[in-house]
Structure formats: structure tokens, C-alpha cells
Amino acid sequence: xxxxxxxxxxxxxxxxxxxxxxxxxxxxxxxxxxxxxxxxx
Amino acid sequence: xxxxxxxxxxxxxxxxxxxxxxxxxxxxxxxxxxxxxxxxxxxxxxxxxxxxxxxxxxxxxxxxxxxxxxxxxxxxxxxxxxxxxxxxxxxxxxxxxxxxxxxxxxxxxxxxxxxxxxxxxxxxxxxxxxxxxxxxxxxxxxxxxxxxxxxxxxxxxxxxxxxxxxxxxxxxxxxxxxxxxxxxxxxxxxxxxxxxxxxxxxxxxxxxxxxxxxxxxxxxxxxxxxxxxxxxxxxxxxxxxxxxxxxxxxxxxxxxxxxxxxxxxxxxxxxxxxxxxxxxxxxxxxxxxxxxxxxxxxxxxxxxxxxxxxxxxxxxxxxxxxxxxxxxxxxxxxxxxxxxxxxxxxxxxxxxxxxxxxxxxxxxxxxxxxxxxxxxxxxxxxxxxxxxxxxxxxxxxxxx
Numbered sequence: 001x002x003x004x005x006x007x008x009x010x011x012x013x014x015x016x017x018x019x020x021x022x023x024x025x026x027x028x029x030x031x032x033x034x035x036x037x038x039x040x041x
Numbered sequence: 042x043x044x045x046x047x048x049x050x051x052x053x054x055x056x057x058x059x060x061x062x063x064x065x066x067x068x069x070x071x072x073x074x075x076x077x078x079x080x081x082x083x084x085x086x087x088x089x090x091x092x093x094x095x096x097x098x099x100x101x102x103x104x105x106x107x108x109x110x111x112x113x114x115x116x117x118x119x120x121x122x123x124x125x126x127x128x129x130x131x132x133x134x135x136x137x138x139x140x141x142x143x144x145x146x147x148x149x150x151x152x153x154x155x156x157x158x159x160x161x162x163x164x165x166x167x168x169x170x171x172x173x174x175x176x177x178x179x180x181x182x183x184x185x186x187x188x189x190x191x192x193x194x195x196x197x198x199x200x201x202x203x204x205x206x207x208x209x210x211x212x213x214x215x216x217x218x219x220x221x222x223x224x225x226x227x228x229x230x231x232x233x234x235x236x237x238x239x240x241x242x243x244x245x246x247x248x249x250x251x252x253x254x255x256x257x258x259x260x261x262x263x264x265x266x267x268x269x270x271x272x273x274x275x276x277x278x279x280x281x282x283x284x285x286x287x288x289x290x291x292x293x294x295x296x297x298x299x300x301x302x303x304x305x306x307x308x309x310x311x312x313x314x315x316x317x318x319x320x321x322x323x324x325x326x327x328x329x330x331x332x333x334x335x336x337x338x339x340x341x342x343x344x345x346x347x348x349x350x351x352x353x354x355x356x357x358x359x360x361x362x363x364x365x366x367x368x369x370x371x372x373x374x375x376x377x378x379x380x381x382x383x384x385x386x387x388x389x390x391x392x393x394x395x396x397x398x399x400x401x402x403x404x405x406x407x408x409x410x411x412x413x414x415x416x417x418x419x420x421x422x423x424x425x426x427x428x429x430x431x432x433x434x435x436x437x438x439x440x441x
Binding site for chain 2: 001002003004006007008010011012014015016017018019027
């Protein structure tokens with residue numbers, strides 16, 4: 001059962017890694033489709 | 042006296058009102074936009090509704106025949122609000138926007154309503170019935186057939202069915218797919234099913250969390266998909282044995298029937314290729330949704346399909362090849378969901394037969410060690426291969 005549990009943990013780690021990595025690389029829909037002139041934040 | 046005069050005045054106005062509301066005849070309405078009145082506007086709208094897009098595209102206002110701005114219901118510089126919105130819709134207005142990206146060129150997209158209707162209607166309805174129907178069929182199969190037991194006497198010996206890395210790949214794919222399925226269903230049915238149950242506030246938190254999980258765990262699914270493809274593709278290439286297996290239904294419907302099979306039988310091969318083909322399709326359409334407007338593919342795909350003549354043969358006519366960026370996204374969403382539903386139905390059957398449906402099956406992916414008798418009944422040729430390999434290895438190793 002160990003490979004199953006490791007796989008579930010790895011799936012979570014990949015998810016967090018993907019979120020951080022894509023954000024770091026500027027691949028967010030906000031970055032790609034909104035202009036700074038209309039940004040409210 | 043004043044009250045009497047006011048009453049007479051009220052009666053006079055009330056009597057005159059219907060005359061004001063009386064609509065001009067149709068030809069006046071359609072040919073002279075300057076005529077203004079509620080009936081006039083409503084009739085004009087009705088007429089426009091029945092007209093095709095090309096005709097509507099010309100109804101974008103004309104200063105030459107416009108009512109003065111100072112008039113009641115007068116237009117702004119020759120174009121009413123409706124005219125202006127039509128001009129936006131048909132790209133006839135001179136519009137500037139600070140928005141970036143390919144989608145900023147389309148301010149109004151008519152076919153969005155078609156997509157919404159399909160998503161809320163047939164997609165959700167047929168999708169739900171597919172899943173409920175599959176679960177119902179599996180339950181019926183269980184009632185009629187019961188659990189597929191190991192027919193022969195158990196040996197007490199086990200044989201290694203899957204190594205740790207293979208099981209890791211399987212569970213990475215399975216775990217991520219189950220989460221993707223659940224969060225996908227929350228996204229599709231949340232508004233209809235969960236908001237009435239939990240309310241808007243609670244569902245909002247759930248929807249935001251589901252979206253994050255769905256978007257990000259998809260990478261685990263895609264990585265695992267590549268992993269299992271390279272791990273098992275050679276053993277899943279169809280051969281003549283599969284026909285024999287299919288001919289007897291894999292022995293699932295009758296006790297004591299055990300068609301020969303190698304490491305993967307025909308049923309497992311169907312699951313494997315379904316996962317690979319549908320999983321790839323879901324992944325590609327999912328990537329198009331993850332990176333909005335960056336991966337348009339449906340216009341080109343429709344072009345290829347049109348060249349084959351299939352759409353016309355099926356009565357669909359010629360499929361559109363010039364799609365707006367939004368339409369591309371909408372087709373991606375529909376395709377993503379349809380493929381997702383089909384794969385979920387297949388995987389439900391896989392989960393059933395790998396757990397409650399068959400004795401000893403879960404061990405293959407649980408501990409990796411299966412009862413030798415189970416292996417002989419379901420994968421007899423594979424057991425022979427493993428035993429032959431063991432014998433040759435033992436023969437090659439000199440005795441101490």
C-alpha cells in the first residue's frame with residue numbers, strides 16, 4: 001500500500017508545485033489577459 | 042371645484058392614451074426608424090429577431106434618419122443603445138480597449154448562449170444519466186452474478202503482479218483522476234445541485250477550492266498518463282488471444298470459464314487504451330482551458346472533418362472553421378466534459394471489477410502480490426511466462 005500513499009502525496013506536491021511554478025512564470029490568466037491600466041489592485 | 046376639474050382632466054388623458062399607444066402600420070415601423078414609441082420599438086425588435094445575422098448587422102443606426110436627441114426616446118447621434126450593441130456584436134463599431142489578449146477583439150459573442158444552453162441542458166442531463174446508468178448496471182450485474190470468486194483451490198503462494206513503481210504510476214493516475222472527476226462534477230453541477238443544498242456562501246468556498254484543485258492536480262494526471270503509457274504499452278498491444286477472451290466475455294458471466302490471457306487481458310486492454318486516448322483528449326482540451334485562448338484547435342479540427350465529408354453525412358452540415366477565441370474555449374469545455382463523462386463511466390466499471398466485483402483483484406494494485414490460483418485463472422499465459430523465467434534464472438545460477 002506504500003506506493004499508493006506515496007502517489008497520493010506526490011499528486012498533492014505536483015499540484016502545489018504547478019501552482020507556484022506557473023504563477024512564478026507569469027502564466028496566470030490575470031497576467032495574460034488583463035492590462036495594467038485597468039487593474040484594480 | 043378644483044377636484045372636479047382634476048377628475049375631468051384625468052378622464053380626458055385616460056381616453057387619449059390609447060390613441061398615443063396605437064402603433065403605426067408595419068411598413069412605417071420597418072422603413073422609418075425615426076418613428077418612436079413603445080409599440081414601435083417592440084415591433085422592430087420582433088422583426089429583428091426573425092431576421093438573420095447579416096440583416097441585423099446592418100441595423101446599427103443612421104444619423105440621417107435619426108430622431109433628434111432632444112426627442113423622447115431620441116437616439117444618441119443616430120444610433121440607439123440597441124443599434125450600438127448590434128454594432129459591437131457585428132464588429133462594426135470603432136472600439137478601443139485597454140484589454141490585452143486575443144479575446145479582446147470580440148466584445149459580444151452570440152454563440153455563447155448556445156454553449157450555455159448545451160452545458161446546462163444536454164451535457165449535464167446526459168452526463169448525469171451516463172454515470173447513474175453505469176452505477177445501476179454495475180449494481181444489477183453484482184446482484185445477478187455476484188462476486189467473481191477464485192474457482193480453484195487457493196495455493197497459499199503468491200506471485201508478484203505489479204512492482205512498486207508500476208503501482209505508484211497507477212495510483213498517481215487513479216488518485217488524480219478521482220479528484221479531477223469529483224471537482225469537475227462540482228464545477229458542472231454545483232449551481233444546480235449544491236447551491237440549493239448548502240447555500241451560496243458555502244458553495245463559493247467549495248467552488249473556489251475545487252477550481253484550484255482541478256487546475257493544479259491535472260498536472261499529476263498528465264504526468265501519470267505519460268508514465269503508464271510507456272510502462273504498459275507493449276503489453277497492451279492487441280493480439281488474437283483478445284478475440285478468444287472477448288468471445289467468452291472474459292469468463293465474467295459464467296462460473297468456471299477462464300480464457301487464457303497474458304499480463305493484460307482484452308478487458309484490461311480496453312481500459313488501458315480508453316485511458317490513454319480519452320485521457321490524452323481530456324488533457325489537451327484541459328490545457329486549452331488552463332491557458333485561455335492560447336491553444337485554439339477546434340477550427341482546424343472542424344476543417345479536417347469537413348474535408349472528410351463526415352459532418353454532412355451525419356446531417357451536421359458544414360462545421361464552422363472560423364471560430365472566435367471564445368467559441369474555441371467553449372468547444373474545448375464541452376469536449377473536455379463529454380470525454381470526462383465517458384472516461385468516468387469506464388473507470389467506474391474498472392473500479393468495480395478491481396475491488397468488490399472480483400475476489401483477489403485488488404491485491405494486484407494493493408500489495409502487488411496475487412494468489413497464484415487467481416493468476417492462473419485470469420492470466421494463465423502470463424503465469425507460465427513468469428514461471429519459465431524463474432526456472433531459466435534458477436538454471437543459470439550455479440548451485441552452491
